[in-house]
Amino acid sequence: MNDCHDATLRIGGLTPMTTIDYPGQLAAVVYCQGCPWRCRYCHNGHLLEKNGQETISWAESLAFLKRRVGLLDAVVFSGGEPTAQTALHAALADTRQLGFLTGLHSSGAYPSRLERTLPLLDWVGLDIKALPEDYLALTGVKGSGENAWQSLSLLQAAGIPFDVRITVHDALLPPERLDRLLARLRAAGVLFPILQRCRNEHVLDPSLLPGNRPDSITQTAIA
Secondary structure (H helix, E strand, O other), X not given: OOOOOOOOOOEEEEEEEEOOOOOOOOEEEEEEOOOOOOOOOOOOHHHOOOOOOOOEOHHHHHHHHHHOEXXXXXXXXXXXXXXXXXXXXXXXXXXXXXXXXXXXEEOOOOHHHHHHHHHHOOEEEEEOOOOHHHHHHHHOOOOHHHHHHHHHHHHHHHOOOEEEEEEEOOOOOXXXXXXXXXXXXXXXXXXXOEEXXXXXXXXXXXXXXXXXXXXXXXXXXXX
């Protein structure tokens, strides 16, 4: 993973208002460009590359947020993987100065960067995709599972509100593997993870698209 120092946040999209991306709060969502992983069920493929075709400047986004002071409660930084950009820290500070709560959607790909941003965050939605040993077959990146679970430990130690989210695709996380994952999370102290059904219409791996026979893809799923 390249440690690239970004002068300003690269943004691939912005949702002006949502009630589902920050628990109990009316929020805007800033979609950060770039991700080091290539998760097979990813439905935000346009955000994976460092430089997207359509971008919004942070200055434009900040101007929009200034106009929403008093109308929105929170701003969530999603992606892509927001912690892939070193400019995230400054963007979070700018957002807090406007009086918004700050949220983060993260895969936990960069534990040390996540740890540095925790003082600027009010809530985190952490994706735990599988058992640590099963991540490589899903993300294509060695060590990704260890990083994600280390990020979980950091969040637990920090004491800030967070939710663990699990995306369920039957070919990649069949019931027996899901049961094992839930048991491991319970043992780690995560009692109420959020299960979310995979959105199949725009997955990165074409073999996971609707219409493909499940038995034709289980051989290429997590071994």
